[in-house]
Amino acid sequence: MRIHFNDEPMQCADSLTLANLLEHLRLLKPGVALAVNQIIVPRELWEAQELHDGDQILLFQAIAGG
Amino acid sequence: MNDTDFMRYSRQLLLEDVAFEGQKKLLASRVLIVGLGGLGSPAALYLAAAGVGTLILADDDNVHISNLQRQILFTSQDIGQPKSQAAQRHLKQLNPGIELQVISDRLHGEALNQAVSNVSLVLDCSDNMATRQAINAACVTHNKPLISASAVGFGGQLMVLTPPWEHGCYRCVWPDENEPERNCRTAGVLGPVVGVMGTLQALEAIKVLTGIIPASGSLRLFDARQHSWRALSMQKSARCPVCGGTDAHPL
Numbered sequence: 001m002r003i004h005f006n007d008e009p010m011q012c013a014d015s016l017t018l019a020n021l022l023e024h025l026r027l028l029k030p031g032v033a034l035a036v037n038q039i040i041v042p043r044e045l046w047e048a049q050e051l052h053d054g055d056q057i058l059l060f061q062a063i064a065g066g
Numbered sequence: 067m068n069d070t071d072f073m074r075y076s077r078q079l080l081l082e083d084v085a086f087e088g089q090k091k092l093l094a095s096r097v098l099i100v101g102l103g104g105l106g107s108p109a110a111l112y113l114a115a116a117g118v119g120t121l122i123l124a125d126d127d128n129v130h131i132s133n134l135q136r137q138i139l140f141t142s143q144d145i146g147q148p149k150s151q152a153a154q155r156h157l158k159q160l161n162p163g164i165e166l167q168v169i170s171d172r173l174h175g176e177a178l179n180q181a182v183s184n185v186s187l188v189l190d191c192s193d194n195m196a197t198r199q200a201i202n203a204a205c206v207t208h209n210k211p212l213i214s215a216s217a218v219g220f221g222g223q224l225m226v227l228t229p230p231w232e233h234g235c236y237r238c239v240w241p242d243e244n245e246p247e248r249n250c251r252t253a254g255v256l257g258p259v260v261g262v263m264g265t266l267q268a269l270e271a272i273k274v275l276t277g278i279i280p281a282s283g284s285l286r287l288f289d290a291r292q293h294s295w296r297a298l299s300m301q302k303s304a305r306c307p308v309c310g311g312t313d314a315h316p317l
Contacts, residue, residue: 030242033285035298040285042234042303043241058298060287062240064195065218065249066105066260 004056018046021057031062067093071163075117088276089117093164095186095275096120100173100201102127102149104250104260105215105267106191107139112268114157114164118275121157122181124169125149136257174200183208187274189267190214190236195245202227202236203308211274212236213267217260218248222288224263225300226270226280233283234302235309259290 001014005025012021018041022028034041035058041049051057067075067089078084084092097118099106102125114121129137129144129152144152150168157166173181174197182188182204190201190212198214205212205227212227214236227235250260266286273280287296302309 030244031240031246033239038297039299040239040301042238042301042305044303044305058296061248062195062242062246063216063218063221063223063248064193064198064246065251065253065255066101066103066191066193066216066263 001051001053003051003054006057006059012051016051018049018051018057021051022046022059027059032059033062034059071117074161074163078116083278084272084276088278091276092117092272093119096122096184097187097189097271097275098122098124098181098185099189099191100124100197101191101193102137102139102153103133103191103193104136104217104255104257105264106153106189107137108261108264109189109191109268109271110139110153110157111160112265113271114161114166116268116272117161117164118271120165120167122167122169122185123150123153123157124173124181125153126170126172136255136260138257138261173197178204179207182210185210187211187213187271189271191264191267193249195240195243198240199237199243206231206235206309211280213270213274213280215263215267217263217288218246218250218255219253220256220259220290222259222263222290224266224270224281224286224288225284226274226282228274228280228282231302231309233300234306237308238303238306239285239300241303241306256290259288262288262290 095118127149129140148170150170154166154168209229215224270280284297
């Protein structure tokens, strides 16, 4: 299955959850948020929500400065 | 409104969406600005200029020379002085017709609750996660609109959070209390980047206060290198301890 991760095309296994993907990429850490197809997915859904072919995943960090 | 007010606010009175009714709403509004740094500077200047009737200016810091590259509310003469008082002085010169209150202590706990409870809306212009989480919780408790922005490096984030929190609150997006490693002190920031974000906070505040539909329900990400924006829809977290999802455990 092909997805886009932070605007880059990426090949990944079928029936992968969001948490699986981030673990695989070693990016599952505090202070990050995740959007799938421009919709932010609350943290408690990362374990359950599966990726679909063509999904656009955006992972980004909290900014607190000002 | 007197004749001077009509002249002072004439360019926004001309707008159908603001007009006399909107200006009256602005003049009757009370806005709490937490943090008078790179975000709070332009936000406070624009809101004072627009005639928000009462601004409550909260910051416990003094002006440092390293602030002046981006904190356009202050001048070299203000170095060493409390930001809240320097801000009050400059804003008074800009618009003597509004009330300017200062809070020179760090806002937390009961003082924060008290401050939030009697305003029309809150601008989060602070510089740390602990304060951001506390402001969000206070705004949800008191049902006050919150316009939250932040910036570091070439990036900015903006959220307009309004009751009844259908799209969730700040904590639904950022459930962690940890401080991000990168901040303006460690990673740097360009003045105009934080200026854009603070300016947009003032814009959204004017919209909320005058009844123009604000850009709520989404997190806006600003990439200053590409000069691009992303709008990401927010969703209420079922486990949010602040805005009360069904599975929430209260804090």
